[in-house]
Amino acid sequence: MKNKAEKKVPGGKLIRVTVETDVTMSKIVNVMFTGDFYMHPEEEIHTLENSLKGTKIDEKEFKRIITNFFENEIIQILGAGPEDFLEILVTALSG
Amino acid sequence: MNNVDVWRVLDLETNDCATNMAIDEAILFHISEGKVPNTIRTYRWNPSAVSIGYFQSVYEEVNIEACQSKSVDVVRRITGGGAVYHDYEGEITYSVLVRDNDPKIPKDIIKSYQLICQGIIYALADIGIDATFKPINDIIAGTKKISGNAQTRRKPGKDIVILQHGTILRDLDIKKMFSVLRVSKEKISDKLIEQVEQRVTSIRRELGDKLVDFETLKNSLERGFSKTLSIQLERSTLTESERKLATEFKEKKYGAKDWVFKR
Secondary structure, three states: OEEEEEEEOOOOOEEEEEEEEOOOOOEEEEEEEEEOOEEEOHHHHHHHHHHHOOOEOOHHHHHHHHHHHHHOOOOEEEOOOHHHHHHHHHHHHHO | OOOOEEEEEEEEEEEOHHHHHHHHHHHHHHHHOOOOOOEEEEEEEOOOEEEEOOOOOHHHHEOHHHHHHOOOEEEEOOOOOOOEEEOOOOEEEEEEEEEOOOOOOOOOHHHHHHHHHHHHHHHHHHOOOOOEEEOOOEEEEOOEEEEEEEEEEEOOOOOOEEEEEEEEEOOOOHHHHHHHEOOOOOOOOHHHHHHHHHHEOOHHHHOOOOOOOHHHHHHHHHHHHHHHOOEEEEEEOOOHHHHHHHHHHHHHHHOOHHHHOOO
């Protein structure tokens, strides 16, 4: 199952997610965040996406992973925030 | 005592999109290794091209078939941000590459954008356009965007290097721009074009249908960057090693399908 969601962050940028789950909608098989936001170092987006793969569909678990990722001081983000990543992921999976 | 900081400036060049992006990364690598000084360059795109931000999906942003039929190239940048249509006649692009530990560069990202963008604001003033910085990283004339900018910070060698590149709209053909960007046909209505005309402008429009030649724009940009950064510019060329690395980046990265279509 493939789900999508997007959000234009007020005063910020556009962030989209495409998330693929197993047939029973119990865990994430694949996830990709796209959009015109800024994040340094850029390649780290793969770390976030990889750490969400295999995760059971649970908002608390998503929040833990996303918060942990953005707490890493080398990650700098502009135009969107951790809460936007969480929000669109939850929206995509509840649609 | 002369303590003015000397940076390298490269002459206005025209290249295909993969070469343009490959040169930026090759310079970034060499600055990081301490092999070349901080550098400013200006360039144009031939063929005209769409560049997309690092995180963008090429499928979501670019009308690939239209690009193919109009011989417009597509490239993915190493910087975030949005899709840009780089028309050969319609815009000039610049890159500023500087060591992150340079005392001139504010640690705050938005302040660093503002400092470098001030060079473009000076350049626009030079040709008679009053423009201001609009955070995060836009430059507006009145209320309309005239320049978009993007940064990355990378450490491929010893030092972290900031690359800021951006585009200044010289002339704007909204219909052409929309034909290569992924905007649904219904959306390319007169109303949308009107809306975009309210949000985006070009040098030509701001000067009442007067076109400024590329040489003048390049010179104004160089003076503007020199002023905002309090630097002296020394005209030079890419080193042999930078050329070689740029060729490698072009072949293995920017010109390769797996990079352009990776998202």
